[in-house]
Amino acid sequence: xxxxxxxxxxxxxxxxxxxxxxxxxxxxxxxxxxxxxxxxxxxxxxxxxxxxxxxxxxxxxxxxxxxxxxxxxxxxxxxxxxxxxxxxxxxxxxxxxxxxxxxxxxxxxxxxxxxxxxxxxxxx
Numbered sequence: 722x723x724x725x726x727x728x729x730x731x732x733x734x735x736x737x738x739x740x741x742x743x744x745x746x747x748x749x750x751x752x753x754x755x756x757x758x759x760x761x762x763x764x765x766x767x768x769x770x771x772x773x774x775x776x777x778x779x780x781x782x783x784x785x786x787x788x789x790x791x792x793x794x795x796x797x798x799x800x801x802x803x804x805x806x807x808x809x810x811x812x813x814x815x816x817x818x819x820x821x822x823x824x825x826x827x828x829x830x831x832x833x834x835x836x837x838x839x840x841x842x843x844x845x
Contacts (some may be wrong), residue, residue: 723747723834725755725817730839733807741802741839743817751795754822756829757802759841761813768829770802771820778826784810807843814838 742840743755750828756771770781770828779791788807793800816838821831 725819725836727815727817727836727839730815730843732746732842733806734845735843737807737843738803738805739807739841739842741804741815741817742801743800743836745798750793750798750800753819754827755793755800756799756818756820756827756832757791758818759811759813759817760814760816760838761810764813766816769815769826771827771829772800772801773822775825780827780829782829804841805842809843810827811841812843813841815841 724746733739735740751776754773757769758766759769760766768782769785770789772793773778776793788805790803790810817836819831819834821828
């Protein structure tokens with residue numbers, strides 16, 4: 722069965738950090754571009770970041786630029802999202818997904834597989 726499994730969410734104070742992980746089962750994660758998305762209560766799902774299969778190209782949404790870093794370890798079949806200087810507005814359910822890629826660039830669209838999500842809550 723093809724699966725993406727997120728972990729690393731939790732409750733953190735404003736200004737704190739979390740590192741999310743996205744692990745794959747049933748397929749080789751290193752063959753795919755992977756993206757992170759989030760959905761806050763009452764809001765639409767938005768793209769946060771993506772990374773190509775090689776790790777050579779990354780993309781960030783406006784809310785993530787300068788604070789979040791996406792990376793991957795294909796030997797461990799895992800993609801990471803390091804989130805620093807978290808704000809209450811970052812609260813939401815964070816998903817990883819297989820995303821569209823072409824010419825060694827990734828895009829926060831063309832989803833072919835979703836994970837189940839991990840909850841991030843930023844609150845004092």
